Amino acid sequence: xxxxxxxxxxxxxxxxxxVLFVLSIILGIIMRLNQGGAVHLDPGTFYADMxxxxxxxxxxxxxxxxxxxxxxxxxxxxxxxxxxxxxLVMTVIGVVMLWVSTLIGxxxxxxxxxxxxxxxxxxxxxATPMFLWALAVLGVGWLVWVLxxxxxxxxxxxxxxxxxxxxxxxxxPEVETPPFILISMISLLGxxxxxxxxxxxxxxxxxxxxxxxxxxxxxxxIKNLTYFFGHTIANEMLYLGLAIIYELFPExxxxxxxxxxxxxxxxxxxTLFFVLLAFxxxxxxxxxxxxxxxxxxxxxxYLASLPSAGVTVFSVIVAVYRTKIKWxxxxxxxxxxxxGWVIGGVGAVIDATISNxxxxxxxxxxxxxxxxxxxxxxxxxxxxxxxxxxxxxxxRKGPERLSSLKLSFLxxxxxxxxxxxxxxxxxxxxxxxxxxxxxxxxxxxxxxxxAVFATVYLIAIFLFVSSIFKRCINMVLHRS
Amino acid sequence: MHKYGLTSFLIFVCSFLVDAxxxxxxxxxxxxxxxxxxxxxxxxxxxxxxxxxxxxxxxPLVVAxxxxxxxxxxxxxxxxxxxxxxFAPNIGNKKYNVLVISFDPRDSVKDMExxxxxxxxxxxGNWKFAVTDSISRLISSVNFNPVWYEQTLQFDHDAxxxxxxxxxxxxxxxxxxxxSKDIGLLINSINNVFSPTYRLPGQSNLFSCYNYxxxxxxxxxxxxxxxxxxPAILSFSILIIIRLVSKSKSA
Numbered sequence: 001x002x003x004x005x006x007x008x009x010x011x012x013x014x015x016x017x018x019v020l021f022v023l024s025i026i027l028g029i030i031m032r033l034n035q036g037g038a039v040h041l042d043p044g045t046f047y048a049d050m051x052x053x054x055x056x057x058x059x060x061x062x063x064x065x066x067x068x069x070x071x072x073x074x075x076x077x078x079x080x081x082x083x084x085x086x087x088l089v090m091t092v093i094g095v096v097m098l099w100v101s102t103l104i105g106x107x108x109x110x111x112x113x114x115x116x117x118x119x120x121x122x123x124x125x126x127a128t129p130m131f132l133w134a135l136a137v138l139g140v141g142w143l144v145w146v147l148x149x150x151x152x153x154x155x156x157x158x159x160x161x162x163x164x165x166x167x168x169x170x171x172x173p174e175v176e177t178p179p180f181i182l183i184s185m186i187s188l189l190g191x192x193x194x195x196x197x198x199x200x201x202x203x204x205x206x207x208x209x210x211x212x213x214x215x216x217x218x219x220x221x222i223k224n225l226t227y228f229f230g231h232t233i234a235n236e237m238l239y240l241g242l243a244i245i246y247e248l249f250p251e252x253x254x255x256x257x258x259x260x261x262x263x264x265x266x267x268x269x270x271t272l273f274f275v276l277l278a279f280x281x282x283x284x285x286x287x288x289x290x291x292x293x294x295x296x297x298x299x300x301x302y303l304a305s306l307p308s309a310g311v312t313v314f315s316v317i318v319a320v321y322r323t324k325i326k327w328x329x330x331x332x333x334x335x336x337x338x339x340g341w342v343i344g345g346v347g348a349v350i351d352a353t354i355s356n357x358x359x360x361x362x363x364x365x366x367x368x369x370x371x372x373x374x375x376x377x378x379x380x381x382x383x384x385x386x387x388x389x390x391x392x393x394x395x396r397k398g399p400e401r402l403s404s405l406k407l408s409f410l411x412x413x414x415x416x417x418x419x420x421x422x423x424x425x426x427x428x429x430x431x432x433x434x435x436x437x438x439x440x441x442x443x444x445x446x447x448x449x450x451a452v453f454a455t456v457y458l459i460a461i462f463l464f465v466s467s468i469f470k471r472c473i474n475m476v477l478h479r480s
Numbered sequence: 481m482h483k484y485g486l487t488s489f490l491i492f493v494c495s496f497l498v499d500a501x502x503x504x505x506x507x508x509x510x511x512x513x514x515x516x517x518x519x520x521x522x523x524x525x526x527x528x529x530x531x532x533x534x535x536x537x538x539x540p541l542v543v544a545x546x547x548x549x550x551x552x553x554x555x556x557x558x559x560x561x562x563x564x565x566x567f568a569p570n571i572g573n574k575k576y577n578v579l580v581i582s583f584d585p586r587d588s589v590k591d592m593e594x595x596x597x598x599x600x601x602x603x604x605g606n607w608k609f610a611v612t613d614s615i616s617r618l619i620s621s622v623n624f625n626p627v628w629y630e631q632t633l634q635f636d637h638d639a640x641x642x643x644x645x646x647x648x649x650x651x652x653x654x655x656x657x658x659x660s661k662d663i664g665l666l667i668n669s670i671n672n673v674f675s676p677t678y679r680l681p682g683q684s685n686l687f688s689c690y691n692y693x694x695x696x697x698x699x700x701x702x703x704x705x706x707x708x709x710x711p712a713i714l715s716f717s718i719l720i721i722i723r724l725v726s727k728s729k730s731a
Contacts (some may be wrong), residue, residue, distance in 0.1 A: 150719065155726045159719065189715055196711035204687070204707075218688045221704035228711060276712050287676045288690070 003074055005081040007393060009088055011472040013067035014386050016088075017060045018465045020095065021379075024060070025461065027053040029454045035435060036448030044122065046434035047108035054111030055098060059138065061374065062191075062233060063091055064382040065240025066142070069184050070149060071389065072247050076181060077156050083148030090141025097134035101127045110432070112230055115222035119209065129209060136202050143195045150188050153181065163272070164265035171262070179260050183243035186272040187236045193276055194232035201225040220288055224279075231279035235304070238341060238373060239271070241381030242312060245334045248388060252334075254326040255319055264315070267307035274304035281352040285361055294354060301352035305345050313342060329403050330388040336411070337380030344373025347422070362432070365425025368418060375457070376414045383464055390471035395478065406463045413457030420450030509655045510677075511623045516648050517543075518621035520614040522581070525593040525602070532618070533648040535608065539577040540670035541644040542663075545624055547584035547635060548591040553657075557639045558599050560657045568664035574671045577606045583615050583626055584635065622650060643670040652677065 027049045034041045041049070066087070073079050101107045105127025109117035118128050153162055157177065160166060162185045164177040204222065207215045250258050280297025283289045316338055325331070347369030351360045360366070391400070429436070429443040436443035519533045535541060544561060546554035558580065565571075565578070582592055592609040596602040601609075612618060619625070626637035643652040643666045651669040654662055669675040689704035 147718070147722070151722050151726065154719070154723045155730065158727075159723050189719060192718065193711045193715040196714050200707055200710060214684055215686065216684045218685055218702075218704050220689045221687055221707060224689070224704075224708045228708065 006071060006074055006079065006084055008476055009081070009084050010067050010071045010389060011393075011475040012088060013063060014389070014472045015469060015476070016092070017064045017067075017382070018386070018469055020056050020060045022458070022461060022465065024053050024056045025454065025458050029451050029458065032447045032451035032454060035433065036444050036446075036451060037435065038448060038451070041434065043434040044106055044108055047110065048102045048106050048123075050432070051108050051110050051113075052099060052102040056095070057374065058111065058230075058234060058237070059091070059095065059098075061378050061382060062142075062237040062240075063087070064386075065187075065237045065244070065378070066145060066149075068244045068382060068385040068389075069187070069240050070145075072180060072244060073149065073152065073184060075247075076178065077152045079152045080148040083145050087141040087145035090137050090144075094134045094138035094141065097130055097137060101130040101134060105130060107131045112226055114226060115205070115217060115219055118205065132202060132205055132209070135198065139195055139198050139202065142191070143199075146188050146191050146195065150185070150192065153185055153188075157181065157185075163269060164260045165269075167260050167262050167265040169262075177260050177265075178247070179258050179264060180243050180247040182260055182265065182268055183239055183246055186268050187239040187243060189272060190232055190236040190239070190275055194229045194236065197225050197228035197232070201229060220283075220286060223283060223286065224289075227279040227282040228276075231282055232275060234370065234374075235275050235278070238378050238381075239308075241337070241378045241385075242308075242341075244385050245312075245338070245381060246315075248385065249316065249331055249334050250319060252326070252328055252331045252388060253319065255323070258315055258319075264311050267311040271304050271308040274300040276300075278304045278352070281357070284354055284357045298352060298354050301349060305349060309342055309345055312338065328388075329400050329406075330384040330391075332407060333380045333384035333387065336407075337377050337384065340376030340380060340414070341373045341378070344369045344371070344377055347372055359428070360425060362430055363425045364421050364429045364431050366431055368421035368425045371421060372418050376418065380410075383468075386468045386472075387464070390468045390475070394471035394475055400467070402463060406460055409456055409460035409463065413453050413455070413460055416453030417450050417457055420446045420453065424450075509653050512621070512650045512653065515621070515650055517642070517644050517650050518614065518618045519648065520612040520618040522579075522608075522610040522612050523589055524608050524610045525589055525596060526608075532644075535577065535579065536644050536648050537646050539575045539606065540646050541577050541579050541642075542666060542670065543579045543581060543622075543642040543644060545583050545619065545626075545637070545640050545642075546580055546595070547582050548587050548595050549584065549633070551634060553637070553639045555599075556657055557641075558601075561641065561663065562599065562601065564658065564660040564663040565667075567660040568667060569661065571664050571667040574667050574673075576667050576670060577608055580607065580609045581615075581618070582611050583619055583624070583637070585615060587611055622653065641666065643667075645670045645672055651675075 030039065030041070031046060031049050031053065033039045034046055067084075070079055070084055104124075106123035107118075107127035107130075108123060109120075109131075113131065118132065121128060157175075161175050161177055162181060164182045166173040166175065167177065201222065204217050204225070208217050246258055250256060277296055277300035280289070280293050281301050283297070284294055316335065319325075320335070347365065350356050351365055351369060387400075424443060424446045427440075427442055429440050429446070433443075436447070517532060517536075519531050521529065521531055522535060523529055532541075542561070544557060546557065561578065580592070580595070589611055592611055593602065596607065596609040601607045622640070622642050624638070624640050624642075626635040628635055639656050641654040641658070641663075642650055643654075645651050651672075652666050652675065654666055658666075665675040665677075687704040687707060688702040689708070690699040691702040692699055
């Protein structure tokens with residue numbers, strides 16, 4: 001019964017994610033059109049769009065990864081249906097509150113809601129507490145979900161086993177830790193840390209808000225906590241997607257299951273530790289942050305990303321190079337997604353290098369790299385899972401139509417959309433401008449081109465979504 | 481368990497809040513930034529009659545508030561400012577005027593002229609000594625509140641320098657006698673050049689990442705640093721606790 005419940009919940013998660021994804025892409029296109037001068041939004045409306053676009057995208061692709069990991073984890077351990085349902089209900093409530101606070105309340109402090117912006121009220125007064133409470137609702141739901149999955153894993157595996165420490169020395173240990181379990185646990189622990197950071201952050205923000213200024217926060221502390229939460233969750237959601245790939249890529253390709261080796265175990269353990277320190281690279285421009293922490297930020301950015309990316313790319317190349325692969329839409333999406341993740345990761349590491357950051361900080365290079373590993377990375381990881389799940393467990397089976405067209409549109413739209421960001425970033429066009437002054441000669445043209453290519457990407461997503469959507473609806477409505 | 485942890489944390493925060501509420505608001509050096517200074521009519525010792533905004537439009541201003549019968553901080557403030565301006569870093573090509581204005585309604589233009597002579601500044605082109613008939617509105621626009629003491633016939637007041645850019649906006653306020661580095665930042669700010677500033681810790685600011693000790697001039701890690709480390713420490717602790725509980729249940 002519970003396994004069926006998890007399956008049904010997974011279908012509901014997919015439907016919710018896809019609906020919100022399409023809406024958020026439309027908001028993104030409107031923003032780029034406004035920057036290009038094709039439409040004219042009031043700056044407050046632009047920033048409300050930017051706020052809801054950013055926070056929705058982060059939220060939905062995090063829960064997409066969690067839903068996928070939860071579903072596959074059922075193969076190894078028994079997970080909690082109640083916790084999954086609780087997270088689903090809390091997510092729906094939280095998202096409604098977020099959309100109301102931004103679209104009706106006009107809250108527009110950005111998805112990072114950097115202190116003290118939420119308290120510089122330039123919108124309906126109720127929108128600030130509603131936005132913060134929405135985050136609290138989401139945080140509680142996700143925290144319960146994460147803890148339940150961690151508990152499920154730790155009932156079966158000891159701490160050393162779940163982190164695959166027995167693989168460091170022993171080539172054939174008595175208990176093997178599947179890579180899916182290793183990467184899931186590493187991601188869940190990272191998510192737990194960043195959700196606790198969010199709890200501390202929200203308590204401090206509520207303390208200032210409800211004390212009416214009697215208690216004042218330290219701006220440096222709040223910025224550190226904001227990026228501990230924001231940067232870490234943006235990275236961990238990628239790792240959740242990678243956990244799914246480690247499990248499904250060989251399976252869908254008709255290849256033997258991937259095993260945890262000593263280098264896979266070491267690489268992912270390094271990621272566990274260093275991803276919690278990498279957020280310091282968001283504070284390079286904060287002159288009061290000690291220099292030592294800035295250097296830690298740069299080193300941790302390298303050490304968190306390079307080993308895990310290295311072993312993942314190596315595993316995928318070994319799996320596909322001169323090997324007969326059963327290609328399907330799902331593993332093609334995984335494959336392209338890995339490429340997008342690596343390209344975005346290289347862009348991120350370039351920006352996380354202090355000497356480069358002086359040039360690239362707050363330029364469009366930043367959205368260029370995070371859209372690379374999200375729109376052309378993590379989104380494809382999850383779309384690959386959604387497609388596999390909907391085909392595998394739906395009664396509406398049949399040949400996948402228009403696969404080449406879908407992938408062509410996705411690649412054309414995605415690459416064009418990202419290129420517009422990268423070129424603008426390299427030309428020092430600033431990010432977070434609702435419209436560009438004439439001094440930025442190429443900014444408007446690039447923004448318009450970005451909007452055109454994003455529309456092509458949206459068409460591809462529509463094509464993908466329609467078939468997945470129908471199968472998932474069918475799964476939810478079907479009684480058995 | 482988490483519930484108790486959170487409750488304890490909230491009690492901890494609230495216990496500090498009670499103290500914080502009882503204290504007067506601190507850090508008024510950070511008030512009025514980006515606000516327009518009152519456009520007071522000025523009577524300068526050179527004989528010119530200009531408004532504050534007209535003078536600022538000529539060159540951005542460093543405004544010093546003094547009174548001529550001052551037996552306290554006024555003279556050290558002017559002397560220190562004069563010296564600091566000579567040694568301030570990176571201000572070689574920056575424009576500025578220093579406006580020394582009396583906040584004592586009894587002071588006349590002649591009194592201010594004598595004061596300029598006393599400091600040997602009467603012929604310095606970018607030093608302007610002035611009085612105004614709208615002093616109360618001017619000082620309230622920068623939140624400067626001298627208190628008159630009849631017994632000593634003196635004002636109790638802060639040593640305040642206010643930076644005003646050429647559009648008449650307050651860009652920075654400096655409280656106390658400041659060194660050439662701080663004066664350099666002030667000159668940069670009135671020229672609309674980025675000048676790093678950081679909110680001063682006050683009674684209501686409890687969890688600073690660093691605590692500045694004015695006696696030693698050094699920063700030491702504050703409670704805020706613990707908060708940054710807290711999520712990682714708690715996560716690993718929770719991991720161990722879950723495993724121990726699971727193990728004991730299965731046993």
